[in-house]
Amino acid sequence: LNRVPVITIDGPSASGKGTVAHLVAKELGFHYLDSGALYRLVALKALQSGVMSTDEKKLALVAINLDVVFRDEEIYLEKKQVTEKIRTEECGNMASQLASYPAVREALISRQRAFRKLPGLVTDGRDMGSVIFPDALLKIFLTASPEVRAQRRYKQLIEKGLNANIAELQKDIQERDARDSKRGVAPLQKNADARLLDTTSLSILQAQNRVLEWFRECCADESV
Ligand code: CDP
Ligand code: CDP
Numbered sequence: 001l002n003r004v005p006v007i008t009i010d011g012p013s014a015s016g017k018g019t020v021a022h023l024v025a026k027e028l029g030f031h032y033l034d035s036g037a038l039y040r041l042v043a044l045k046a047l048q049s050g051v052m053s054t055d056e057k058k059l060a061l062v063a064i065n066l067d068v069v070f071r072d073e074e075i076y077l078e079k080k081q082v083t084e085k086i087r088t089e090e091c092g093n094m095a096s097q098l099a100s101y102p103a104v105r106e107a108l109i110s111r112q113r114a115f116r117k118l119p120g121l122v123t124d125g126r127d128m129g130s131v132i133f134p135d136a137l138l139k140i141f142l143t144a145s146p147e148v149r150a151q152r153r154y155k156q157l158i159e160k161g162l163n164a165n166i167a168e169l170q171k172d173i174q175e176r177d178a179r180d181s182k183r184g185v186a187p188l189q190k191n192a193d194a195r196l197l198d199t200t201s202l203s204i205l206q207a208q209n210r211v212l213e214w215f216r217e218c219c220a221d222e223s224v
Contacts, residue, residue: 002135005030005120007215008128011142012188013092013176014149014156016199016207017124020142023208025122028215033115035125035132036095038108040086041068041077043094053097060103066111084160089172096176099126100183127186129194138218140211141190144200149173 007024011017018034025032042063045051051058069076075083085091098104105127112132115121123132129139144152150170157164180188190196195214199207 002116004116004118005219006116006133006136007120007122007138007140007211008133008136008194009122009124009140009142009211010126010128010130010188010194011124011140012149012180013173014153015142015144016152016204017142019204020199020207020211021122021124023204024211024215027208027212028120028122030120030122031115031117033112033121033123033128035108035112035123035128037070037075037086038066038068038111039095039099039104040091041066041075041082042098042104042108043091044082044086045077046098047091047094053094056101056103059098059101060107063104063107087160088162089169092176093172096179100179100185102185105131105185126180126188130189130191131186137222138211138215139191139194140197140214141194142197142199142207143190144198146170146173146177148200 007030009017009021018036021034022032024030042059045062045066046053046059049062051062067078073083074081075086109132112123115123116133129136147170150166150173153169153173154164154166177188197207197210202210
């Protein structure tokens with residue numbers, strides 16, 4: 001029995017799950033795992049080495065051999081800082097394609113579980129509650145309308161000084177939603193044991209507070 005508490009926040013692209021997960025982890029003093037970053041890192045490495053998005057075997061090898069370090073707020077691939085580099089839509093799209101291969105997902109399982117350390121872990125992705133941490137103390141499915149998600153992503157990219165086109169982002173988000181939900185392994189879906197958090201009209205602070213409230217409820221239930 002693993003006693004290290006885990007909060008999983010799964011949901012579609014640009015819903016705000018990463019932002020909320022990160023803030024909740026800070027508030028609780030817990031570790032944080034951005035599982036999407038792992039898929040984006042495999043994507044970046046594959047793009048750099050010319051591995052095709054259709055080559056499951058080579059992509060799985062890239063995942064197995066991934067030399068990555070998460071330190072403070074930065075992400076390093078082969079000792080080079082790539083924190084921003086993995087955030088492009090190109091990496092996101094490639095990540096979503098290679099994430100549909102069972103061999104790639106399999107290769108990343110133990111890496112993800114290794115983040116479960118005291119005093120606890122908050123993690124976000126697509127299958128954190130369903131596959132990676134099925135015994136999580138609190139599971140959340142965080143979402144928002146596709147329009148609001150496209151606007152959030154647009155604002156985020158513009159603020160970083162990156163190029164963005166709202167119509168293209170909307171199209172990307174729709175394609176990625178469809179691909180992530182329809183794949184055979186670990187599809188994006190709200191499982192029965194996850195609580196739904198629709199943030200379409202919630203601020204970041206409101207969403208964060210809702211998660212913390214739920215977490216306290218779960219802790220109280222555990223100690224009875
Ligand atoms: O930030 P955004 O929600 O757009 O994407 P992300 O969380 O960084 O993940 C990038 C891609 O990796 C997603 O489109 C998923 O296909 C894939 N992914 C996954 O399959 N399973 C996870 N636990 C996390 C990400
Ligand atoms: O991780 P995911 O792709 O789900 O989304 P994110 O990168 O955490 O959030 C996308 C953007 O939405 C960020 O710039 C957040 O600040 C913003 N956001 C928001 O405006 N309102 C919320 N309730 C949540 C996030």
